[in-house]
Amino acid sequence: MMVNQHDILQTPIEYLKGVGPLRGQLLRKELNLNTFGDMLYHFPFRYMDRSSYIKINQIQEEGAYVQIIGRITFFEIVGVGRSRRLVATFKDDTGLLELVWFQAINSIEKVVEQGGNFLVYGKVQKFGGYWNMTHPEMDKLDSVTPEALPAYQPVYPSTEKLRAKGLAGRTYVKLVHNLIQQLSERDLLEIIPEPIVLHHQLMGRFQAICHIHFPKHERDMQRAVHRLKFEELFIHQIGICKLKLNHRKQAGFYFQKVGEYFNTFYKEKLPFELTGDQKKVLKEIRVDTQTGVQMNRLLQGDVGSGKTIVALLSMLLALDNGFQACMMAPTEILAQQHFAGIKELLKDIPVVVAYLSGSTKGKDRKDTLQLLANGTIQIIVGTHALIEEKVIFKNLGLSIIDEQHRFGVAQRAKLWDKNTLPPHMLVMTATPIPRTLAMTAYGDLDVSVIAELPPGRKPISTVHRPEIYRAKVMEFMRHEIDQGRQAYIVYPLIEESEKLDYENLYAGFEQVKQYFPPHKYNIAMVHGKQAQSEREHNMQGFIKGEAHIMVATTVIEVGVNVPNASVMLIESAERFGLSQLHQLRGRVGRGADKSYCILLTTPKISATGKERMLTMVNESSGFAIAEKDLELRGPGEIDGTRQSGAAELKIADLIQDVGLMEITRNAAIALLQRDPDLQENEQMLLRKFLMGRKDKEIWSRIS
Ligand code: ADP
Numbered sequence: 001m002m003v004n005q006h007d008i009l010q011t012p013i014e015y016l017k018g019v020g021p022l023r024g025q026l027l028r029k030e031l032n033l034n035t036f037g038d039m040l041y042h043f044p045f046r047y048m049d050r051s052s053y054i055k056i057n058q059i060q061e062e063g064a065y066v067q068i069i070g071r072i073t074f075f076e077i078v079g080v081g082r083s084r085r086l087v088a089t090f091k092d093d094t095g096l097l098e099l100v101w102f103q104a105i106n107s108i109e110k111v112v113e114q115g116g117n118f119l120v121y122g123k124v125q126k127f128g129g130y131w132n133m134t135h136p137e138m139d140k141l142d143s144v145t146p147e148a149l150p151a152y153q154p155v156y157p158s159t160e161k162l163r164a165k166g167l168a169g170r171t172y173v174k175l176v177h178n179l180i181q182q183l184s185e186r187d188l189l190e191i192i193p194e195p196i197v198l199h200h201q202l203m204g205r206f207q208a209i210c211h212i213h214f215p216k217h218e219r220d221m222q223r224a225v226h227r228l229k230f231e232e233l234f235i236h237q238i239g240i241c242k243l244k245l246n247h248r249k250q251a252g253f254y255f256q257k258v259g260e261y262f263n264t265f266y267k268e269k270l271p272f273e274l275t276g277d278q279k280k281v282l283k284e285i286r287v288d289t290q291t292g293v294q295m296n297r298l299l300q301g302d303v304g305s306g307k308t309i310v311a312l313l314s315m316l317l318a319l320d321n322g323f324q325a326c327m328m329a330p331t332e333i334l335a336q337q338h339f340a341g342i343k344e345l346l347k348d349i350p351v352v353v354a355y356l357s358g359s360t361k362g363k364d365r366k367d368t369l370q371l372l373a374n375g376t377i378q379i380i381v382g383t384h385a386l387i388e389e390k391v392i393f394k395n396l397g398l399s400i401i402d403e404q405h406r407f408g409v410a411q412r413a414k415l416w417d418k419n420t421l422p423p424h425m426l427v428m429t430a431t432p433i434p435r436t437l438a439m440t441a442y443g444d445l446d447v448s449v450i451a452e453l454p455p456g457r458k459p460i461s462t463v464h465r466p467e468i469y470r471a472k473v474m475e476f477m478r479h480e481i482d483q484g485r486q487a488y489i490v491y492p493l494i495e496e497s498e499k500l501d502y503e504n505l506y507a508g509f510e511q512v513k514q515y516f517p518p519h520k521y522n523i524a525m526v527h528g529k530q531a532q533s534e535r536e537h538n539m540q541g542f543i544k545g546e547a548h549i550m551v552a553t554t555v556i557e558v559g560v561n562v563p564n565a566s567v568m569l570i571e572s573a574e575r576f577g578l579s580q581l582h583q584l585r586g587r588v589g590r591g592a593d594k595s596y597c598i599l600l601t602t603p604k605i606s607a608t609g610k611e612r613m614l615t616m617v618n619e620s621s622g623f624a625i626a627e628k629d630l631e632l633r634g635p636g637e638i639d640g641t642r643q644s645g646a647a648e649l650k651i652a653d654l655i656q657d658v659g660l661m662e663i664t665r666n667a668a669i670a671l672l673q674r675d676p677d678l679q680e681n682e683q684m685l686l687r688k689f690l691m692g693r694k695d696k697e698i699w700s701r702i703s
């Protein structure tokens with residue numbers, strides 16, 4: 001087979017010595033290893049340290065991983081079907097250990113048949129009075145002393161199937177070894193520009209690949225890991241920062257003036273004085289929309305910081321300049337609340353506001369689409385139904401996305417295509433973003449922050465109580481209500497068990513009535529399954545103060561503003577995520593009175609559940625809570641991360657390596673500032689590498 005030197009990393013995995021079509025297919029399917037390059041970048045997750053081993057009588061702890069040298073004195077295959085297994089007796093001069101295999105029995109049989117000395121490694125368990133080890137890693141020693149083995153043997157992420165087919169452990173290690181043997185420095189040319197390699201004292205690329213798979217010393221291994229993490233994050237950041245640069249080059253609409261819509265609303269209808277931060281953000285938006293370049297701005301502000309009014313004023317600015325504006329929210333309920341809220345605020349101003357979601361059907365939908373296309377509708381509020389292709393604007397000038405963390409970068413981009421020039425983009429998130437996410441999922445956006453809450457907000461006391469305290473909690477709530485306050489009681493609602501959740505909600509409603517007899521207390525119930533009119537009616541009852549208590553699902557998570565409410569009771573709080581709990585808590589503490597958030601849970605909750613409750617009790621800052629959330633859930637679970645590709649990082653860790661991410665981001669920015677299209681010689685290999693990647697659109701779009 002002819003292999004071009006430069007292409008060796010692209011060689012199909014089948015061509016590797018010892019692989020072939022069958023194994024090749026398995027490796028592709030199980031580990032997504034398609035090429036030599038993929039295999040080189042499939043890293044070990046730990047190493048077996050060959051330098052330390054123990055005697056059998058030194059085994060102490062069940063579940064410990066140990067390494068032992070001994071001899072197989074007997075073996076047999078026992079059982080049938082799923083319990084068919086190979087059991088071997090393994091001895092050293094101090095005792096006996098049983099080795100057990102359930103899978104790959106035939107190939108193991110051949111190995112143990114030959115006899116001799118072995119080094120075994122694995123987890124020990126006590127079974128019927130003996131220590132045993134299931135599916136140990138084995139090395140045949142013969143006359144070789146253990147010192148002659150490599151000090152660190154790599155252990156790779158693998159799958160059940162590969163283990164069953166005998167293509168894990170030693171066999172796989174051998175394949176990697178074969179591959180690296182046939183490579184030289186020329187096959188893995190340095191892609192990080194030399195000045196950066198030098199400045200950060202990085203190990204070379206080829207060396208790093210050799211050492212991460214087969215390190216001779218711990219220090220080599222650590223340097224290799226560092227280098228490869230750097231490479232991964234640097235490449236990632238180059239992509240994101242390039243996207244940001246591209247945004248900056250994207251021509252955008254010029255919002256020349258502040259006109260009548262804005263001024264009338266601002267001077268006559270604004271229900272309160274804007275906070276300093278709200279004014280500052282508006283100014284930033286004003287500046288952005290006057291540069292002739294498309295705005296791509298993230299507005300970050302804690303729950304209740306007043307982002308909506310900023311959004312509305314920005315939309316009026318678009319209208320003043322003859323453009324349409326849209327606002328997209330992640331759920332129907334939130335979108336409807338925005339729609340209702342905006343209509344209310346604009347009620348005496350002649351602006352045509354419309355609503356569109358998946359449940360807008362038939363004639364209604366047809367009319368809306370038509371009025372949108374002919375420019376009659378000036379502001380449209382809706383769900384992601386807005387990004388569908390059928391939705392055509394006459395002249396969309398500004399798109400606002402609320403709760404951005406539930407939309408991906410790709411969805412954001414779809415709004416770009418809604419006009420000949422892409423509209424200005426303002427994305428708003430109520431969840432303050434951890435630093436890592438700010439550099440990844442949102443790394444291509446300019447950031448505005450509202451740090452200051454509207455005046456008069458009081459700190460909220462948060463407590464966590466097991467359910468057995470419910471009577472006491474209700475008593476406390478009654479006391480507050482008897483003082484003239486109002487309260488929320490929230491039940492979880494998660495889609496998988498929706499039916500059950502509604503049963504819980506109704507059962508809860510009945511229970512609440514027992515504590516608050518209907519002849520004396522008025523209780524409103526609000527949830528997503530109600531007809532809109534009923535929900536609206538009940539909500540209004542609470543807003544006007546006619547209802548003392550609102551029993552609800554997370555419908556109220558966003559948007560509701562009742563300053564007189566001073567208690568937020570969350571049932572089964574362990575079932576909510578941290579950011580959701582924070583959102584819910586943000587519904588109280590808006591008036592002059594001291595407010596309380598009570599988290600009720602079952603007495604037995606998981607360790608992370610407990611930690612979530614503790615975080616809520618101790619932290620009031622949305623920022624700290626978001627950081628904790630990321631730590632507890634892991635980056636893959638956080639909305640927005642997956643879409644950004646950041647969750648696909650192979651070796652770097654979004655949480656642990658935040659420092660390194662910052663360093664690589666700065667290096668990427670500095671490089672792109674000097675050489676935005678990576679045209680210089682020094683960057684040739686990097687550019688070539690990027691062009692060969694899946695996400696190469698970022699590069700082809702500009703050059
Ligand atoms: P969020 O940032 O969470 O979307 P909202 O925009 O819903 O917050 O605002 C929260 C509440 O604060 C709303 O009831 C809004 O009317 C009120 N609000 C916003 N800005 C101010 C302000 N400058 N002064 C007083 N109240 C304000």
Ligand code: MG
Binds near residue numbers: 307308430558559
């Ligand atoms: Mg909001």
